[in-house]
Each structure stands twice: as structure tokens, then as C-alpha cells.
Amino acid sequence: MASEQRGPALTTFAILFGVLAVSNLLKPLQLGGARTGFVFFGQRTSGTANAILGPLFGIYLLVYAAGIWRLRRFALPMAYAYAAYVVVNLIAFTVRGEHEPGAGYVIFSVVYALVAIGVSSGTALLLTRRKAALG
DSSP states (O other), rough: HHHHHHHHHHHHHHHHHHHHHHHHGGGGTTOGGGGGOEEEEEEEOOOOHHHHHHHHHHHHHHHHHHHHHHOOHHHHHHHHHHHHHHHHHHHHHHHHOOOOOOOHHHHHHHEEEEEEEHHHHHHHHHHHHHHGOOO
């Protein structure tokens, strides 16, 4: 069975990427206010860029999540690409992005970065370890 080969970690990551995909697909609606634009290479997008990039990344993440869920070979290069993008995007946001003053923001940023890098890189690592099971 695919779920036995996938394991609990990849199953969790596939679900999380699916939720993130839905979030990105909804970015153009700005349900959380004006600050809900898609962040692309450190820059929060708005308008047409947000309406295009949010759903494009949402579709990418849906395909990626489905690839993880079904243990498809195409998920592996997607994992590497997404993990690299996450690191570059976090660095760019730190350098170019909007910053909130205060220690709370710094703590949130560190925790967010650890989770984002851990999940994206961890998924790539787990998929690499299960390379023989990918169909």
C-alpha cells in the first residue's frame, strides 16, 4: 500500500502542502486583508502579480502534494526546487521584506523559518530515501 511506504511524516507533509496550496490559491481574494499577498522572492505581491503568482504556486503545490501522496517520481525534483525556493524566499524577505519591530516578531520569524526549511527540506530528504518506491 502507498500509505505504508509513504509513512506518517510524508503523509503529514502531503496534507500540509495541500493546505498551503489552497491558501495560495485564495491569495487573490485577500481574505485576511491587504497583507495577505503572495510573497515572491521576498516581495509581497499585490494586484495582478498576486492574482497570477498565488494561484500558480497553489497549482504547483497541489501537484506536488498529490505526487507525495501517490509517491510519484516527479515529486522528487519538485521537492528540491521547492526547498531551494523556500530558502531563497526567506533570505530575500529578510533582506527586502517588511519588518515588524520587537522581539516577538524575531521569535516568530526564527520559528517560521525553522518550520518552513525543515518541512520543505525534510520532504526532499524523505522522498530521496524512498526513491526506489517512487513510481
